[in-house]
Amino acid sequence: MEKLTIVVPAFNEEEVLTSSIERLLAIENRVIAKHVLNQTSDILIVDDGSKDKTWAEIEQLHQKHDRVRGLKFSRNFGHQNALIAGLTEAVHTADIMITIDADLQDDPDKIEDMVAKHLAGADIVYGVRNNRDTDTWFKRTTAQGYYKFLGMLGVNLIPNHADFRLMSKRAVNTFLEYKERNVFIRGLVPKLGYPSAEVDYKRTPRMAGESKYPLKKMLAFAWDGITSLTIAPVRLILILGALSMVLATGMSIYTVAVHLLGLTVRGWSSLMISLWFMGGLQMVSLGVIGEYIGKMTNEVKHRPRYTVQSRIGDRASNTYSFSNKMDQAS
Incomplete structure (x- = not known):
C-alpha cells in the first residue's frame, strides 16, 4: 500500500x-x-x-x-x-x-x-x-x-x-x-x-x-x-510592429500621391492622433518586454524560492x- x-x-x-x-x-x-x-x-x-x-x-x-x-x-x-x-x-x-x-x-x-x-x-x-x-x-x-x-x-x-x-x-x-x-x-x-x-x-x-x-x-x-x-505577448508586439510598418509605408505612398496631385490639406489633427497612438503602442510594448526582462533577471540571480x-x-x-x-x- x-x-x-x-x-x-x-x-x-x-x-x-x-x-x-x-x-x-x-x-x-x-x-x-x-x-x-x-x-x-x-x-x-x-x-x-x-x-x-x-x-x-x-x-x-x-x-x-x-x-x-x-x-x-x-x-x-x-x-x-x-x-x-x-x-x-x-x-x-x-x-x-x-x-x-x-x-x-x-x-x-x-x-x-x-x-x-x-x-x-x-x-x-x-x-x-x-x-x-x-x-x-x-x-x-x-x-x-x-x-x-x-x-x-x-x-x-x-x-x-x-x-x-x-x-x-x-x-x-x-x-x-x-x-x-x-x-x-x-x-x-x-x-x-x-x-x-x-x-x-x-x-x-x-x-x-x-x-x-x-x-x-x-x-x-x-x-x-x-x-x-508563453512568449506570445512579445510575438504580438512583433506582429503589431510589422503591421505598423506596412501601414506607414502605405501612408507614405498616399502622402506622396496627394502631394503630386496638389490635394494636400494642411492640418495637425491626424498627425497628433498618429503620434499619440504610436507613442502609446511603444510604451505598452516596452512595458511587456520589460516584464520579461525583469523575470529573466530574477531567474538568473538564483535566489531561493523560500526560507x-x-x-x-x-x-x-x-x-x-x-x-x-x-x-x-x-
Missing part, C-alpha cells in the same frame, strides 16, 4: 485550520481502513508567513495528532512557493501527494476518488469544478475568458482546475526539476505528460475568514500565468499507531 501525504498551504487560516485538518484526518483514516493507503499517511501544513495564530494551531495539532507535520516560512513567499515547499518535503517519504487549500472550498471527500483513479493508473488526478455557481458574475466571466485566452496563446490548461490535485512520486520528482522562480503550477503540471484523470466536484463557500486572493492578487497571478508559460524558519514533525520517523490516530480523529 502506498503512503499519502496531503499538502496544505496556509496563510492566516487560524479560523478554519483546526476543523479543516480534523476533517482531512478523518478522510485519510476512512481510506486507510479500507486497506487502500499505508497507515503512515500524514498531513503536511505549510505556513506561508502567517501573521495570526496559524503556526500555534499547527503546533497544537501536531501535539494531538503525530501524523500532522508543519513547515513555517520566515515570511510570506506566496501560495505557489508554499505548494512547492510542501511537495519538496513530502516527496522524500510519500508515494502520492495531494494538494488542497486550508479553507477546504475544494471538496476533500473527493480524495478517495482521486486515490482510486491513481490506483487505476493515473499519475496525476486533477480536481475540476463542475460549476461556478458560487462565483460572482465578474469572476465567472473573467475566469472563463482567461482560460480561452490562454488556449488561444497555445497554453495547455485544465479549465476550472486550480491547485486541488493528486500527483505520484515520479510526477512530483519530474515537476521539481522545473527550477524557474516565476512559477504557475497549474500550467506546468500538464506539461509533465504523465497519464492523468479528472475528478469533478462542486466548490463550496468558505467556512470562515476571507479570501486570500483579492482582485489585485488575482490579476497579478493571471499575468504571471501568461508570462511564465523555512521552523519545522514540526520528523519526516524520517513516520511510525504511527493506527488505532490511536483513529481515536484522535473521530
Whole structure:
C-alpha cells in the first residue's frame, strides 16, 4: 500500500485550520481502513508567513495528532512557493501527494476518488469544478475568458482546475526539476505528460475568514500565468510592429500621391492622433518586454524560492499507531 501525504498551504487560516485538518484526518483514516493507503499517511501544513495564530494551531495539532507535520516560512513567499515547499518535503517519504487549500472550498471527500483513479493508473488526478455557481458574475466571466485566452496563446490548461490535485512520486520528482522562480503550477503540471484523470466536484463557500486572493492578487497571478508559460505577448508586439510598418509605408505612398496631385490639406489633427497612438503602442510594448526582462533577471540571480524558519514533525520517523490516530480523529 502506498503512503499519502496531503499538502496544505496556509496563510492566516487560524479560523478554519483546526476543523479543516480534523476533517482531512478523518478522510485519510476512512481510506486507510479500507486497506487502500499505508497507515503512515500524514498531513503536511505549510505556513506561508502567517501573521495570526496559524503556526500555534499547527503546533497544537501536531501535539494531538503525530501524523500532522508543519513547515513555517520566515515570511510570506506566496501560495505557489508554499505548494512547492510542501511537495519538496513530502516527496522524500510519500508515494502520492495531494494538494488542497486550508479553507477546504475544494471538496476533500473527493480524495478517495482521486486515490482510486491513481490506483487505476493515473499519475496525476486533477480536481475540476463542475460549476461556478458560487462565483460572482465578474469572476465567472473573467475566469472563463482567461482560460480561452490562454488556449488561444497555445497554453495547455485544465479549465476550472486550480491547485486541488493528486500527483505520484515520479510526477512530483519530474515537476521539481522545473527550477524557474516565476512559477504557475497549474500550467506546468500538464506539461509533465504523465497519464492523468479528472475528478469533478462542486466548490463550496468558505467556512470562515476571507479570501486570500483579492482582485489585485488575482490579476497579478493571471499575468504571471501568461508570462511564465508563453512568449506570445512579445510575438504580438512583433506582429503589431510589422503591421505598423506596412501601414506607414502605405501612408507614405498616399502622402506622396496627394502631394503630386496638389490635394494636400494642411492640418495637425491626424498627425497628433498618429503620434499619440504610436507613442502609446511603444510604451505598452516596452512595458511587456520589460516584464520579461525583469523575470529573466530574477531567474538568473538564483535566489531561493523560500526560507523555512521552523519545522514540526520528523519526516524520517513516520511510525504511527493506527488505532490511536483513529481515536484522535473521530
